[in-house]
Amino acid sequence: MSVAASEIATSTIRELVDANHILFDQGVVDGFGHVSVRHPDRPDRFLLARSMAPALVTEKDVLEFDFDGNPVQKDTPTAYLERFIHGEIYRKRRDVMSVVHSHSPSVVPFSVVSGVKLRPVCHMCGFLSEKGAPVFEIRDFAGPGSDLLITSGKLGAALADSLGEGPAVLMRGHGSTVVGGSLRQTVFRAVYTEIGARLQMDAMRLGPVTFLTEEETVGTTKTISTQYDRSWFLWLKAARNSAMSR
Amino acid sequence: MSVAASEIATSTIRELVDANHILFDQGVVDGFGHVSVRHPDRPDRFLLARSMAPALVTEKDVLEFDFDGNPVQKDTPTAYLERFIHGEIYRKRRDVMSVVHSHSPSVVPFSVVSGVKLRPVCHMCGFLSEKGAPVFEIRDFAGPGSDLLITSGKLGAALADSLGEGPAVLMRGHGSTVVGGSLRQTVFRAVYTEIGARLQMDAMRLGPVTFLTEEETVGTTKTISTQYDRSWFLWLKAARNSAMSR
Amino acid sequence: MSVAASEIATSTIRELVDANHILFDQGVVDGFGHVSVRHPDRPDRFLLARSMAPALVTEKDVLEFDFDGNPVQKDTPTAYLERFIHGEIYRKRRDVMSVVHSHSPSVVPFSVVSGVKLRPVCHMCGFLSEKGAPVFEIRDFAGPGSDLLITSGKLGAALADSLGEGPAVLMRGHGSTVVGGSLRQTVFRAVYTEIGARLQMDAMRLGPVTFLTEEETVGTTKTISTQYDRSWFLWLKAARNSAMSR
């Protein structure tokens, strides 16, 4: 990365690389999907890898963008088509420090079935809205024949509106975007959104489900918020010990 | 561990470390969940790792607690928030020598669907109650806005009451707790509770299920109780050969 | 193994060890389940490991039994409780050269739901009976309070009767037993019985299923019978390269 990086930026970039590898190792992303972090020195910018498979990202692949999705440096390599997801959410949500976009497989079904909502089924996904995650229908903004991708600031802003003040928004026929107040919290949420979706699917096949109350989502989120590092360092070791890291 | 440990305590601690690694490798615990064993020299105490991911536990991470959940040594590192699960069960159940608490993924759905019960679907989970595992609803004890966790002796005692004389209790929107007369038996039960739950879900989707009779639960449990070591040493080798042990 | 083994017996024993490791690596057996082969020099005997996890079996763990389940050598280690499955099937079925008993997870659900039958859903499991695999209900022979296991020659004979002339019999609340005309064919059938059961479960959830006709089971079985080695050597390499073989 050619950014003249402060020490904290350097350490943030290292952690962003780890986040890429963790999200692959935990099955949240495959060849696609991406994770960004707000620039620690420049809150009007964010850090995101160049367009590539997350599992293969290294420090030198991390680029710096402004909120319009323009790379700050010149002559940068190809950027993700959907970097606008990140820029527009950072613009709208001052509290958001990190964004994960993925096609994690248990979440996609909830994006294409209008009759059900992804809801918090257990304490580990208590961060999900008790009312259910909103679903962004791109047809409402890009018409009936789009490529379903968030390839412009306008679409990114519409997605950010759909996200609202919540932690996650589903994208119809596409995937989901999860946000948080730190990189580790956001990675944690991305992993447990996938796990919670699987649990909810299994539970719904058994019968009517008792979800967390709104108060319980508050209570669990508060307690779990002290525990992110426990998962982070476990997942980091798993990613580093995996065959992909050989 | 700074405990002045007898030889048997030392060997128990080693086995507890193995149990932590096995439960992770078999998919019963992830970053969360914990396993304890009653202290072999002091039946009024139990051994449990400090608050950390089970896969990473080493001998020096094991702490000694009294039944109120107080660490015996001073200046110990942070303890699991839910150590009260262990203390209160050991207090109430003289026969219990080990306790596993987990969020194992096939069991959680049974905790949130009031119309179905987790029951013994095959001989390997014949230890489960023929009447179905009880489900602990924390709202009845902590109100509608708790964090769902067993963070006090009072809640631990209520959970122990719900467990009764059985081998397992589900915790609504949270997970389950499994007990046994030895560490190896308890680990065995935790693994096969997860496997049995998956089998039951698959079977229920096919049609009405023939579960074990009460007599069959007695018969299978008696026979299987001679076989724990077969699984233990297999799982131990798998855990030690896994990428996480590199 | 203290058997005075002919060269062909030695090579059969080696292949039986491989079969044990393959069945574990392919998810057919876990700590439990077993595979035997008819003795190549003594068709009235069979070879089977001592009571242990299949993944850990070595050549020296293989024992020789007569059809009553008695070990031929004196002072042998503990034998599998259910060796009678093997002896009674070899006694009744001259064509059977190998037997696999397992609790493979997709098959168990079909053993406990009386309204559905395991049937050949695709060409790879065309060896399954078009009429559906029989289900052995041990209550009919051992009463309502057994341990569900085939622990006597009498129960083994009843199971062999239930198997009839077919390739597989399910055992209610327990597992299944698969037979074949060679060790490799039987291992192949055990793996594809599990795969076929999973496919059938998935298909049944989509809607009414078109199974193979009886003629198609004949046609597919004939063709596939020339292909066992292709799978065998693939699975053997996978087992030998797995973490368990380190």
Next chain:
Amino acid sequence: MSVAASEIATSTIRELVDANHILFDQGVVDGFGHVSVRHPDRPDRFLLARSMAPALVTEKDVLEFDFDGNPVQKDTPTAYLERFIHGEIYRKRRDVMSVVHSHSPSVVPFSVVSGVKLRPVCHMCGFLSEKGAPVFEIRDFAGPGSDLLITSGKLGAALADSLGEGPAVLMRGHGSTVVGGSLRQTVFRAVYTEIGARLQMDAMRLGPVTFLTEEETVGTTKTISTQYDRSWFLWLKAARNSAMSR
């Protein structure tokens, strides 16, 4: 391979070997299934491994065939029984440069349930026909007692007719065949046909599904067509780092 190969043919053969390993590592093929590529120097021929498990294919196992399924060289080893799938599709479809035939497990259920169709549920499988993939019923061509395999040019031609101008055709009780304009595109489609089928099954269990519109299949396919290399090189690294490559 004894072919007097041009430089481009040599490089094509290398890539075909990689494709074999990727398809195994991604779970599209097991011991069975095969992938071919049209000969880069001779558009009236194709390259395909000899009859063997894809995971074990090396460069010297690749053979050259004409469209009738005859090997070009003499004294070649045994060819796949179903090489006619490849020859007849290349004959009929000038645009097709590669063909994958597999029994990938989430697709087979759609081949045996006549009431449902495999359709594009998300942007990654936007290449699937909006009208649903055709299902080839071999009984219509080979009668009620075939072995379900495409073992002649006549059956290959009938399958190619069923495929029509589309990217994929399901084969009842058997598997599927996927085609594309390059080897990498075809491998990509084979992997995402499997992923999409799993997503569709999960979604259908939740409720009525919103599939992509025909316009959206065009839009997504156009965009995703620029991204195959991202997956290719990820999957290649995964395959090369896997235990099977040791």
